Amino acid sequence: MGILVINCGSSSVKFAIFDDLDADPIVRGSVEQVGSPAISGHYIVREADPVPIRFPGHHDHAAALAATFSALKADPQLQDLSITAAGHRVVHGGQAFSGPVLVGESEIERIRQLSPLAPVHAVHNALGIEAAIAALPGVPQVAVFDTGFHQTIAPHVYRYAVPEFLYRDHQVRRYGFHGTSHQFVAAEACRRLSLPLDSSRLISAHLGNGCSATAILNGRSVDTTMGLTPLEGMPMGTRSGNIDPNLHSYLHEQTGMSLQEITDLLNKKSGLLGVSGLSNDLRLLTEKLAAGCEAAQLAVDIFCFRLARELAGLTVALRGMPDALIFTGGIGENSALVREKTLEHLTHYGFELDAGTNASHGASTQGIITRSDSPGPPAIVVPTNEELAIARATREQVCTH
Numbered sequence: 001m002g003i004l005v006i007n008c009g010s011s012s013v014k015f016a017i018f019d020d021l022d023a024d025p026i027v028r029g030s031v032e033q034v035g036s037p038a039i040s041g042h043y044i045v046r047e048a049d050p051v052p053i054r055f056p057g058h059h060d061h062a063a064a065l066a067a068t069f070s071a072l073k074a075d076p077q078l079q080d081l082s083i084t085a086a087g088h089r090v091v092h093g094g095q096a097f098s099g100p101v102l103v104g105e106s107e108i109e110r111i112r113q114l115s116p117l118a119p120v121h122a123v124h125n126a127l128g129i130e131a132a133i134a135a136l137p138g139v140p141q142v143a144v145f146d147t148g149f150h151q152t153i154a155p156h157v158y159r160y161a162v163p164e165f166l167y168r169d170h171q172v173r174r175y176g177f178h179g180t181s182h183q184f185v186a187a188e189a190c191r192r193l194s195l196p197l198d199s200s201r202l203i204s205a206h207l208g209n210g211c212s213a214t215a216i217l218n219g220r221s222v223d224t225t226m227g228l229t230p231l232e233g234m235p236m237g238t239r240s241g242n243i244d245p246n247l248h249s250y251l252h253e254q255t256g257m258s259l260q261e262i263t264d265l266l267n268k269k270s271g272l273l274g275v276s277g278l279s280n281d282l283r284l285l286t287e288k289l290a291a292g293c294e295a296a297q298l299a300v301d302i303f304c305f306r307l308a309r310e311l312a313g314l315t316v317a318l319r320g321m322p323d324a325l326i327f328t329g330g331i332g333e334n335s336a337l338v339r340e341k342t343l344e345h346l347t348h349y350g351f352e353l354d355a356g357t358n359a360s361h362g363a364s365t366q367g368i369i370t371r372s373d374s375p376g377p378p379a380i381v382v383p384t385n386e387e388l389a390i391a392r393a394t395r396e397q398v399c400t401h
């Protein structure tokens with residue numbers, strides 16, 4: 001069995017091949033700067049040296065995928081491997097898709113039709129599936145949606161307080177993202193804490209370049225911080241998170257900036273990058289604030305306060321205290337500082353950090369970073385693994401059809 005996982009983003013293609021869903025992938029690779037003459041890509045088979053991918057002539061998504069497939073097919077290390085299914089990360093499933101699906105032409109068309117909701121991703125996601133169908137004829141293709149896990153959220157939580165026609169005619173509602181990651185770490189946290197997933201209250205914080213948190217009741221998403229688009233919620237690497245909804249008109253009147261310019265400002269130049277004026281990379285900001293940089297300090301202080309406020313808000317949909325708070329994503333898994341500063345705002349919930357285990361990201365405690373005699377629930381670091389989650393969902397879809 002070989003399951004290929006493809007994540008086709010706006011300027012990158014990431015891929016992995018699993019032959020055992022309880023182990024690391026045997027192939028992992030990526031193509032960067034897709035769409036530019038500087039396109040480059042490589043993959044690694046098991047632990048061997050990286051193999052470069054060559055791109056003769058074209059550098060668009062179709063070329064990136066075609067070059068990747070022909071490099072993998074020609075690789076002597078992979079001659080014994082047969083791909084039995086392919087799983088695709090698809091960012092937006094709108095209201096049409098509430099879980100992974102086997103994909104044919106009509107599903108590809110429906111994914112394309114979601115472009116108004118996901119202008120950057122929908123077209124590339126559809127292209128990735130088409131390229132995989134062309135390269136692997138007869139192999140089942142499965143789409144796994146970032147929004148799918150959140151389709152269990154109730155209308156009073158996902159609807160905005162705006163006129164009904166915006167929902168009816170324009171699908172304006174909260175969708176939520178990072179669902180594959182939230183679902184994966186929730187199951188893994190329950191396994192580690194010996195909690196039954198179907199009778200648990202969890203809050204997961206996925207903190208990467210994009211950040212969102214989700215309230216998960218009995219294994220189902222009941223509220224999440226991202227909305228119609230990934231801009232809603234807490235501040236992120238380059239996104240502002242929640243902002244006064246009048247800001248667009250205020251800035252337009254004051255500065256003459258266009259709607260698009262303001263949207264770009266809030267999505268690409270805000271968050272940690274915007275406040276610090278330095279970077280969206282928390283590693284750099286951590287060094288700078290240790291050296292006394294006030295702008296870096298403020299950026300991290302805002303990030304942690306607003307994150308704590310979102311986490312507290314999610315307890316409403318859980319109707320009680322969580323059994324555990326999960327940290328994941330590049331920041332959640334690696335920044336002891338962010339976890340410490342965030343939990344400082346939530347001591348009234350009984351979180352008491354163990355400084356030693358927090359510093360080692362819970363390496364010797366299955367990820368648990370709170371003291372065992374803490375009055376509140378545990379906080380736990382759980383590395384996410386979206387590729388593995390997509391591979392598992394793909395196998396499940398193929399086996400049940």
Ligand code: AMP
Nearest residue numbers: 208209280281282283329330331334335
């Ligand atoms: P992701 O999108 O999940 O890859 O996460 C990217 C974010 O994780 C960036 O802001 C990185 O600065 C942050 N990150 C990665 N490694 C570390 C680390 N060791 N310490 C702090 N932040 C980190």
